[in-house]
Amino acid sequence: MIKFIHCSDIHLGANPYGIEERFEDMGKAFLQVVRHAIDEKVDFVVIAGDFFHKKNLNAKTLEQAVDLLEPLKNAGIPVYVTEGNHDMATYTNVYSWLDFLSQKGYVYLLKPDVLDDGSIGLTTWHDDIKKGSIIEKEDFFIVGLGYPGATASTMVERLSKQIPENTKKPIITLLHSGIDKFVTEGMGGLREEELEPVIGKSDYIALGHIHNRYENKEKKYFNPGSIENVKVESLSRRKENNDKGFYIVNIDKLKEIKIEFKIISIRNTFSIEIDLMGYKNNIEDIKNKILSEIQEKNICSDEAIILNIKLIGTLEDKSTMLDINDIKNDIKSNLNVIYLEILNMLTSNQENVFNVNEAQNRDEVDKEVISKLILDEGFGENDVLKLLPIILKTKELASEGQLTIDKQEGIDITSLIEKYIINEA
Known part of the structure; x- marks a missing residue:
């Protein structure tokens, strides 16, 4: 019998x-995972990508990560992690901060590697260099497929052939990839049938990437979702999958699996529609x-x-x-x-009311609203395709505190235009 925790998207x-x-808040959420792992004496912890929120870390984040992983290391509880799109190495640097943690013995980073012939493949874990994709222990194998990106279907099919x-x-x-029927537009993902080669060789598929929980016990894939609400925009109105937490997994000698989703305590986040x-357009009445x-x-x-x-x-007028x-x-005063x-999604007449699906999250609503505003300004459909990513990226940078609106610095909109318009032309 093996007992482990499966979490993902710690950010x-x-x-x-x-x-x-x-x-x-992000650290406090993962601390609950750590404490439960120690209290329950699990055999190990797996993290299915996006342990970090950014590829380039500041010292404070690295210190936080080490402080959180140290108790697991001291308790003799291994942490097996694969890369996500947020924490994989940059194109100009093959060494990521997860590589650093792996070299220091805090985690085992399992990911595909470049083989001698130049192709991407799976390699056996080597303790001497602390590197590999597949680790074999007395009672189990763990395989790290990483983040397959835009070539998910082809990459997963190729790598699945190398799974024991x-x-x-x-x-x-x-x-670290979603199943397309569970993901929102623009997130990308695998069709369930494209995951079949992995399903056929695995007893438990630990997914990450999508922040809402979903699972298919028959197909053996499980996605716990993020352990905190990274963005209020990611909230949907579907209440059944908004709880945050992780899986506790038990697999016996007959490979029978029992899972429990453990809800953790996080900061209360509410999204309401009024x-x-x-x-009447009377501000006091509206308030x-x-x-x-x-x-x-x-x-x-x-x-x-x-x-939110x-x-x-x-309104009447x-x-x-x-x-x-x-x-x-x-x-705020109350x-x-x-x-x-x-x-503000008020409309000037009922004919122009947006037909917002109840399952839509904030990202989808933003795209719909902004696209309409661009068209209303007299731009064409082709302009929408070019302007929408710039506006959304600017909004994302602002929401994450990375964009400075300073009189001396200004907004670096030029690089966004070069990326989304000039380079895409």
């Missing part, structure tokens, strides 16, 4: 919206409506919360302009909020 170093407390087969030991395969249909909805939904916490509000409907800052200040975002 240490993430600092959404430039809020220091959110940096600490006909073994009496359970094979646990780590893969319909202002028929309301009272919003506060009433917040109270009705019992949104409160001793700890500061993250709150979506305003929909059509058909106007769509609101003083969002005034509304925010009023909410509620303990660490981050508040209000999305």
Whole structure:
């Protein structure tokens, strides 16, 4: 019998919206994984990618990572990790910070490597150089397939041929990729049938990359989702998969698998939709409506919360302009909020109301709204394809505190234009 923890998308170093407390939140979430692993005396921990949020770390993030991994190392609990798209080495540097942690003995980094003939393949783990893709222990194999990227289908098919087969030991395969029927547009992923070669050789497929939990016990793949809400935009209105946590997995000698999803405690994050249909454009009435909805939904916490509000409907005078800052200040004076975002989706008439699917997350809504705004400004469909990624990337940089709007520095929009327009032309 082997017992292990499967988690993914830890995103240490993430600092959404430039809020220091959110940096600490990511560490606190993983600390709960660490404590449970030690308390339950698991045999090992697997992390299916994106242990870090960025390829280039600052000293504070590295220190946080070492402090969190040290107790596992001292307890003799190995950590097996594969790379995700956030923490793999940059194109100009083949050595990543996960490589560093592996060399220092904090983790075993399992990932595909460049073979002698120049192709990408799987190699046996070598303790002397602390490098490899497949590690064999007395009771199990672990295989790291890493992040296959845009060539996921071809890469997974090729690498699956090198996974050990006909073994009496359970094979646990780590893969940082989503299954397309569970991912949102633009995230990429494998079709389930494209995963079949891996399914046929694995007893447990530990997935990562997609931040909401999903699983298929028959096909043997499991995705725990991220252990914290990295972005409020990633929240969907589907309540069944918004809990954050990790899997506790037991595999017996007959390769029978029992899993339990362990929910962890994280900062409360709420996303609500408020319909202002028929309301007059009176800021006090609108603020009272919003506060009433917040109270009705019992949104409160001793700890500061993250709150996302979506305003929909059509006001009586058909106007769509609101003083969002005034509304925010009023909410903050009545509620303990660490981050508040209000999305104004009011329309001037019912014919132009966006048909937002209840399962849509904030990223999808943003794309729809921004695309319409670009078209409304007189641009064509081809312009939307060029301008949309620039606007979304600028928004992402701003939300992560990486974009400075300084009179001396300004916004480095030139590089974004070069990347998304000039280079794509």
